[in-house]
Amino acid sequence: MGYSVAIVGATGNVGREMLNILAERSFPGVDVAALASRRSQGAEVSYGDRILKVKALEHHDFSGVDICLMSAGSAVSKEWSPRIAAAGAVVIDNSSCWRYDADVPLIVPEVNADAVAGFRKRGIIANPNCSTAQLVVALKPLHDRARIKRVVVATYQSVSGAGKEAMDELFAQTKAVFQIDEIVPKKFPKRIAFNLIPQIDVFMEDGYTKEEWKMVVETKKILDPKIKLTATCVRVPVFIGHSEAVNIEFEQPIGADEARDILHNAPGCVVIDRPEPGGYVTPYESVGEDATYISRIREDATVENGLAMWVVSDNLRKGAALNTVQIAETLINRGLIKPRKAA
C-alpha cells in the first residue's frame, strides 16, 4: 500500500525537482497530487513517465493525504501548513516560515534524523535553507571527530535559489548584454549577469542579511547550539549549484588527510580533492546530483586546529527537494507514519 502525497508549488523549481526525485527513488506514492496557484490550474508537470494536471491549492481536499511537501513560499506556508496538518497530513515545509519554531523539527537526515519524531506537536517538519543543508552534511562528520568551535563561511549561491523568475532574469540579462539592450533588475537588487551581489534576502539591524542569519540559527538548531558561525552570502551568475568556501576551527587537532578520510566515508558526502587543475568540483558538475561534494581540503595554519574546504551541491536537490523527500522516507522507514487509506 502506498502513500497519498500532495506537492504544493509543483510548478516551481523545487516542486518540479520533488516530482523528479519521487519518481527516481520509486517513492511508495499511491497517488501524487500536483498543486500550485490558481494561475497554473490545468498546466501539466512530469512525474516519471506520467503527466500530471496541476490543481489549485485551495480546491484540494486534504482529508486523504498522508504527506504534503510544501514549496510555495512563506506566505502560503504560514496560512496552509497548519490547515493541512490539521486535516491529518504530515507537512514537510520548504519555506523559512516554520524553521525556527521550537515545536517544529528542522531536519537534515544525515545529521539529525532522530529529531524527526518531534513532528507530532504541530504535524509540520521544516526543511532548512539550501546553503545550510549542504554545509551541515559536510560539518557533521568532522564535528563528531574533533568538535567544531567556529565556522567562517562565504557562499556563492546560484540564481535558482531565488525561484524560477530569478533564473529567467539571469538568462534575459545575459542575452541583453550580448544584444546591447538595456538591463533593468527586477528580482535582484542589482544586475546579476556578469556580476555578483553580496546580498541575499533583506538586511537585519546588525548589518548581516537574513540569509546569513538563517545559516547561523539553522546550523545551531540542526547540528549544535554551541557552534559559532559567521557567514557572507553572495548571489553569483550560476543557474544551479551552490558553492561554499568554509573555514573551520576545531577544539581538537584534525589534519587534512584525516578529514578527507572521514568525509570519504560520511553519508551524503563525496570527496573529490586532487591538488591539480580540475581536481575539485564546480557547481556546474553538481547539477542533477544528490551528493554534497567536498574539495580543496587543507590545513589552516593561521589558527589552532583549523581546516579550510570547498563545499558544492545542487541547491534544488540536497538544498531543497531531495532533503524533503529524504525526510518523508525517514518517517516511513522508522514506522512513524502509515498510509491512512489502508487504515
Ligand SMILES: NC(=O)c1ccc[n+]([C@@H]2O[C@H](COP(=O)([O-])OP(=O)(O)OC[C@H]3O[C@@H](n4cnc5c(N)ncnc54)[C@H](OP(=O)(O)O)[C@@H]3O)[C@@H](O)[C@H]2O)c1
Ligand atoms: N530554490 C531553492 O534552492 C530553495 C531551497 C530551499 C528552500 N526553498 C524554498 O522553496 C519554496 C519554493 O521555491 P522555488 O525556488 O521552487 O520557487 P518558484 O520556482 O518561484 O516556485 C514557486 C511555486 O509556488 C507556487 N505558488 C506561489 N503562490 C502560490 C499560492 N498562492 N498558492 C499555491 N501555490 C503558489 C507557484 O505556483 P505558480 O506557478 O502557480 O505561481 C510555484 O509552483 C520557497 O519557499 C523557497 O524559499 C527553495
